[in-house]
Amino acid sequence: MDHWPDTVKTMQRNWIGRSEGVEISFNVNDYADKLTVYTTRPDTFMGCTYLAVAAGHPLAQQAAANNPELAAFIDECRNTKVAEADMATMEKKGIDTGFKAIHPLTGEAIPVWAANFVLMEYGTGAVMAVPGHDQRDYEFATKYGLNIKPVILAADGSEPDLSEQALTEKGTLFNSGEFDGLSYEAGFNAIADKLAEMGVGERKVNYRLRDWGVSRPALLGCTNPDGHTGRRHRAANARRSTAGYSAGRRGHGRHHQPN
Numbered sequence: 001m002d003h004w005p006d007t008v009k010t011m012q013r014n015w016i017g018r019s020e021g022v023e024i025s026f027n028v029n030d031y032a033d034k035l036t037v038y039t040t041r042p043d044t045f046m047g048c049t050y051l052a053v054a055a056g057h058p059l060a061q062q063a064a065a066n067n068p069e070l071a072a073f074i075d076e077c078r079n080t081k082v083a084e085a086d087m088a089t090m091e092k093k094g095i096d097t098g099f100k101a102i103h104p105l106t107g108e109a110i111p112v113w114a115a116n117f118v119l120m121e122y123g124t125g126a127v128m129a130v131p132g133h134d135q136r137d138y139e140f141a142t143k144y145g146l147n148i149k150p151v152i153l154a155a156d157g158s159e160p161d162l163s164e165q166a167l168t169e170k171g172t173l174f175n176s177g178e179f180d181g182l183s184y185e186a187g188f189n190a191i192a193d194k195l196a197e198m199g200v201g202e203r204k205v206n207y208r209l210r211d212w213g214v215s216r217p218a219l220l221g222c223t224n225p226d227g228h229t230g231r232r233h234r235a236a237n238a239r240r241s242t243a244g245y246s247a248g249r250r251g252h253g254r255h256h257q258p259n
Contacts, residue, residue: 022192023204024128026051026101028112031059035101035112037128038204042195043187044130046176047151049141051101052094052115054125060114063097070095070114077116092117092140104200105177105191115140123206131166138166151175 021040028035035051053060055077064071073095082090094115101112117136118127131141132150141148153172154160160167170184179187195201 017207019206021204021206022195022201023124024104024195024201026104026200028059029100029102029109031062031099033058035059035126036124037126038123038206039128041130041133041188042191042201043170043173043182043184044133044151045128045191045195046105046173046179047130047132047149048103048110048128049131049147049149050110050129051112052118052127052129052140053097053112054118054120055114055116056120057114057118057125059099059112059126060097063099063114067095067098070097073114077114080116082116087117088136090117092136092143094140094144096144104195104198111146113140113144132160132162133166133168135166135168138162149175 019040021038022042023036023038024042024045025034025036035053037051039045055074060070060074064074073093076093092115094113097112097114099112100109102108103110117140118125129137129140129146130151131137131146131148133152138148140146148162150160150162150167151173152160152167152170153174154167155169155171157172159174172184173179173182173187176182176187179190182190192201192203196203
């Protein structure tokens, strides 16, 4: 890509989302496989109080075999098509699967819920929830009476007031055991390193296409590295590609995040 035109490089940076984070594996009681999640905020990991999986996740499917309420919820999710852009404002719904995941740093058993805001199409189909520091997780936890554990201090150094909303700003860690007192960056690195040492975490850089109704070739620049592709040729390609991409999006399903 070193020889691609600057305009194309800029387009790629604007349309492709890059995130640095950690992929974390959880053991789950009475479940054969591990649950893997990706987070860009490992500094908040000590505040993870539940996990959420997509309705189509194998764990949810297994739990539904003996849970008619969960089976009905999965059917509801399957028949409800929501664009990712609408996920932030839609009503969050979920059902407790009955499974418990083991927090790798605290050893605490935390519930695993099937939720309508997580999709198999994105990431691993599972997310970690930190309701004290993520508004979506906060709303879900408040609705269903799940534990909310603050682990980031407010800007003035006080314990955050979570009576009405989550504290989403970065800050100093507390209520986090050996990581207390660390800054955001130091906490990010210390927890990421600890998880890696334990063999349950790995640093990852994720890339994803932004959820805009555009063609994939347009997103990637749709031009030769020397920049000599003609304007009419690019426009024709964009029209054809946009039609194909839009058709694909119509069947793309509901929607997760990240955390």
